[in-house]
Amino acid sequence: MAKPPSLTGENGFHFPQAIVFPSPSPSGEDSAAFDTPGGTPLSNGTGCCGTPSPAESCAQPLCEARDSTRFGEGIKYVSTDGNELACGWGGFTPGCLQLFNTSKGVLFFLCVASFLQGMTVNGFINTVITSIERRFDLRSYQSGLIASSYDIAACLCLTFVSYFGGNGHKPRWLGWGVMVMGLGSLLFALPHFTTGLYKVHSSADVGVCAANQSQSCAPATSSLSSYRFVFMLGQFLHGMGATPLYTLGVTYLDENVKTNYSPVYIAVFYTAAILGPAAGYLVGGMFLNIYTEIHRETDISPENTLWVGAWWIGFLGAGAASLLISIPILGYPQRLPGSQRYIVMRVSEAHQLKDGSHKKASDPDFGKTVKDLPRSVLLLLKNPTFIFLCLAGATEATLIAGMSTFGPKFLESQFSLSASEAATLFGYLVVPAGGGGTFLGGFLVNKFKLRCSGIIKLCLLCTLTSLMAIFVFFIRCPNVPMAGVTHTYTGSALPGGHVNLTAPCNAACGCLRETYSPVCGSNSLTYYSPCHAGCKNVSEKLRNGKKVYKECSCIEKNTFAGEAEAGKCTSSCEKRTLLLFFMFIVILFTFLSSIPALTATLRCVSDRQRSFALGIQWIVVRTLGSIPGPIAFGSMIDKSCLLWQDRCGEQGSCYVYENSAMSLYTLITGLVYKVLGTTFFMVACVLYKPPPAESAQGSSDTSENGNSDLQETKPSLPAAEDI
Numbered sequence: 056m057a058k059p060p061s062l063t064g065e066n067g068f069h070f071p072q073a074i075v076f077p078s079p080s081p082s083g084e085d086s087a088a089f090d091t092p093g094g095t096p097l098s099n100g101t102g103c104c105g106t107p108s109p110a111e112s113c114a115q116p117l118c119e120a121r122d123s124t125r126f127g128e129g130i131k132y133v134s135t136d137g138n139e140l141a142c143g144w145g146g147f148t149p150g151c152l153q154l155f156n157t158s159k160g161v162l163f164f165l166c167v168a169s170f171l172q173g174m175t176v177n178g179f180i181n182t183v184i185t186s187i188e189r190r191f192d193l194r195s196y197q198s199g200l201i202a203s204s205y206d207i208a209a210c211l212c213l214t215f216v217s218y219f220g221g222n223g224h225k226p227r228w229l230g231w232g233v234m235v236m237g238l239g240s241l242l243f244a245l246p247h248f249t250t251g252l253y254k255v256h257s258s259a260d261v262g263v264c265a266a267n268q269s270q271s272c273a274p275a276t277s278s279l280s281s282y283r284f285v286f287m288l289g290q291f292l293h294g295m296g297a298t299p300l301y302t303l304g305v306t307y308l309d310e311n312v313k314t315n316y317s318p319v320y321i322a323v324f325y326t327a328a329i330l331g332p333a334a335g336y337l338v339g340g341m342f343l344n345i346y347t348e349i350h351r352e353t354d355i356s357p358e359n360t361l362w363v364g365a366w367w368i369g370f371l372g373a374g375a376a377s378l379l380i381s382i383p384i385l386g387y388p389q390r391l392p393g394s395q396r397y398i399v400m401r402v403s404e405a406h407q408l409k410d411g412s413h414k415k416a417s418d419p420d421f422g423k424t425v426k427d428l429p430r431s432v433l434l435l436l437k438n439p440t441f442i443f444l445c446l447a448g449a450t451e452a453t454l455i456a457g458m459s460t461f462g463p464k465f466l467e468s469q470f471s472l473s474a475s476e477a478a479t480l481f482g483y484l485v486v487p488a489g490g491g492g493t494f495l496g497g498f499l500v501n502k503f504k505l506r507c508s509g510i511i512k513l514c515l516l517c518t519l520t521s522l523m524a525i526f527v528f529f530i531r532c533p534n535v536p537m538a539g540v541t542h543t544y545t546g547s548a549l550p551g552g553h554v555n556l557t558a559p560c561n562a563a564c565g566c567l568r569e570t571y572s573p574v575c576g577s578n579s580l581t582y583y584s585p586c587h588a589g590c591k592n593v594s595e596k597l598r599n600g601k602k603v604y605k606e607c608s609c610i611e612k613n614t615f616a617g618e619a620e621a622g623k624c625t626s627s628c629e630k631r632t633l634l635l636f637f638m639f640i641v642i643l644f645t646f647l648s649s650i651p652a653l654t655a656t657l658r659c660v661s662d663r664q665r666s667f668a669l670g671i672q673w674i675v676v677r678t679l680g681s682i683p684g685p686i687a688f689g690s691m692i693d694k695s696c697l698l699w700q701d702r703c704g705e706q707g708s709c710y711v712y713e714n715s716a717m718s719l720y721t722l723i724t725g726l727v728y729k730v731l732g733t734t735f736f737m738v739a740c741v742l743y744k745p746p747p748a749e750s751a752q753g754s755s756d757t758s759e760n761g762n763s764d765l766q767e768t769k770p771s772l773p774a775a776e777d778i
Contacts, residue, residue, distance in 0.1 A: 140388045155383065158312045158391060161226075162320055165304050166327035167380050168233045172297045173328045175240055175373045176205055177459070178335010180290070183366035186343060187286065190253060190363045191246065191279040204287040206677050208294025217302045217670020218428055222663070225307040228299045230385030236296025237377030243289030244370035246282040253347050253363055263585045263593060263604065264564035289370075296377075301328075302669040309657055309665065311394040315501055317657075322497020322650045326490050329646070332459075333486045335369070336478060342368045404507040404658040406440045407744045431667055439742040440511075440659045441668060445675040447514070447735035448652055450728045451645060452680030457688030457724070458642070459485070464692070465721065468712045469634070471535040471626035480635075488639050492646030500651050507658040508743055510651045515736040517648035522729040524644065527637030528722035531715045532628030537573075537581040538588075540698050540711055544609055546580060554698055560609040561589045568701035571710055575624035576610040577617040588619045641725075652736075659743065691720040 141148040142156035154160070184198050193201075220228040308324060309317045343364030346353050355362055435441055462485075467477035496517075500510055536542040539556040542549050549555075556568070566586035574582050574590070582588035589608030596603070602621040610617030628634075653669075660668040695716035696709035 140390065140392045142386050142388065144386050152386065156387070156392060158308070158320065158394075161311065161387060161391065162308065162323060164380060164384050165229070165300070165308070165324055168229075168236075168300060168377070168384065169304070169324055169328035170331040170334070171233075171373050171377050171380065172236060172293075172300060173331020174335035174338070175236075175331075175370065175377075176290075176293050176297065177332035179339045179366075179369045179373065180205075181332075181460075182336055182339030182343065183364075183369075186347070186363050186366045189361070190347065190366070191250075191282050193280055193283055197280065197283050201283060201286045201290055203682065204290035205294040205297075206682050208291040209298050210674055210677050212295050212298045213302065213670040213674045216298045217667045217673075218431065220299055220303045221306065221666025221670075224389045225299075225303045225666075226384055226387035226389070228303050229307070230381045230387075232296045232299035233377050233381040233384060234296070235292055236300075237374045237381065239289045239292025239296060240370045240374030240377060242292060243286060244367040244374070245289075246285050247347070247367040250279065250282070252351065264561065264566070264589050264591050264608070298670075298673075302673060303666055305653065305669060306657070306666045311391040311397070313397055315504055318497035318500035318650055318654045320497075321653060322494045325497075325650060325653075326494045329490045329493055330486065333482055333490075336482055339366075339369050340478075342366065404745060405661045406438050406659045407746055431664060432671070434664065435660065435668055435671055438660060440739050440744075441656065441672075443735045443739035443742065444511075444652060444656050444659065445672045446679070447518075447732050447739065448656075448672060448676045449679035450732035450735065451518075451648065451652070452676045453684035453687065453728050454645060454725060454732075456681040456684030460685040461688050461692055462638075464712075465717065468717055469532045469626070469714055470628060470631060471623050473622065484635065484639055484642060488642035489646045492643040493649055496647045496650035497654075499647075500654055505651075506745070507655055508740065508745060510655040510658070511736060511740040511743060513651050514648040514655065515733065515740060517644045517651075518729065518733045518736055521641050521644035521648075522726075522733055524637050524640040525722065525725045525729055527634060527641065528718045528725065530630050530634045530637075531718035532626055532630060532634075534711075534714050535581055535624050535626050536579070537583075537698075537711060538576075538609065539583065542580065546578070556583050556587055558609060561587050564589060571700065572621070573623045574604060574619035574621055576607065576619045578610055579624055580610070581624045582609065582619060585619060590619055655739075688721075688724055691724045692717055695720055 140156075142152045142160075143149065155163075180202060184202065187193060187201075188198050216228065216232075304324065305321055308320045312320050343366065344357050345365040345368070347363045347365050347367070349365055357364065463474070463477040463481045466472060466480055467474060470477075470480075472480065496513075499505075499513065503509070505513060534541050536546070538544045539558070540549070540554055544558040544560060556566070564586050566584060570584050570586065572584045574585050574588055576582055576588055585593075585604040585607070588604065588610055589606075590604035591606040591608075592604070594603040594605055598620060604619045604621075607617050607619050610619060656668060656672055657665050692712070693709060695713045696711070697713050698709070698711035699706050700708050700710055
């Protein structure tokens, strides 16, 4: 059936004559063309500076006009904004800046900002937290409060920022937010410059068998521990500054590009945020190999438990970079030149409420005052699709937060790796799987031009796939034999829960539980420390870069005392490759659903509520997902601990886990959250009620056709200048 010979807007209204839109051009010239089957476009005019420059790329004609006299009807843009769409600061809007006044320019600066945020908060913080504990005498729960301060600040600011920022000047909110984030990084590094020098001396003989060993217990509190409040304030500023980035930044991109390009732009933005932590781990690890007092020398090495690296350098660099990148972001206009046509021709896919109350959000004056805040919240709460997408996002965030926190620990235990080796291996999994999955999710939405219902089905398919793959945690590697923990000192198996590190061969050594420094004996048995292996001397020569301990009475070799090498014995798990492959699949499909789920959230609410909806979603995701996620995973994994740290009679962290129990508890936790996520996506898909089909008639091509902004099966339209 032929379409009516008139343009159809997003709400199904027919425009038989010219449609007048605001234009970025101060001269009121013709605006950039919408392609028609006849091949003749309607011109969109000049850019924000009034001259044809690359600044017009956001609003460039899709093809050149060939014969404007053929038209009798058409679309004309009328200037109402003047230079308000120019890129600059106040009245300072030089022409060279307009080169960046495009959607790609915005994407570049927002990607840099999200990269810095990910590198700082999810990279540097996780990398240096152990060094900060050691340098400032902090307990584990105190460092946990430092890490949680970021999420607490974000939850407190999300409602305010997303509601008022969503109806305000988004680039200014974004720019000031990135600037606050930079100040937080500089504040986080401040304690290094306000404390005295870190001094420590160590002997090469520490930890070997020697009678009358003693170690004084550190006081419960230290004057340095009060610096935790400075770190918490720095993290609080990080949380405040990053709040606009993932709410207003996403909606600003979505508003200024074509609907079918939006998922790709958002995917690139989030991919940069995922690559940030990877860079943070690598760069932060490099800085930790430098002594914290960079102008002084020390007689200890990075392998020593008393070593403190230069944890503060990364925060100085990230803080300075954030302050610099905030300046160009502050210069962007409230909307980009040429973006008005994308807003006007956008097809609404908002969930339709039975009482019709969703139409309130279409009021131009809605959401501009505090009085509308309760109604905005109520409209979102009455949207079941939005609610279940938020819950699904929370379950996925729980898995991501839990695995990112304890994934390296899982690999370290299963494959008997060092902490640095496990972190590197986990990084090799997360960067291609997480980054690739995030970008691929946005690409698939664009490639198949999926509408809201199809996007939710894609999320459901990804979640089901990762649910099947999570059964990989049935695979487990055997524990490396450890004397006094999994095996007796003679090599026979030891029943679980019967830890006994003392044996006749080391009884006279006076070994301390506080000194954990595992060594691998020549009998392939791991020992708690050189002292527990009965080693009396340390070789002056290193073997493979590791210390070699000799005359170890607990290690028998040909009736003579054996040797031990620093570090745990290696694991010979045959299932390592299979386990890593399926872990890659779980991570890939978990991240693959992230951008489609975010896109579905933007589509199922009214345009004026998008920023606020993202803010509310982030609150739900953080309070139900990223904050309790590590706690849930941590409590389950701790149940598999075989050997706990002893801090002067107080229980510390876990040294040795039972691999089979760790795999089982990880599987149970992952299954619970994956089943919940699958259920929530399924309910969201069933309850979603799209707008009536006729409301999208004629304009569906606007958002789905990748080659033109408007495609109509009707005769050619007149040029704007002929009207």
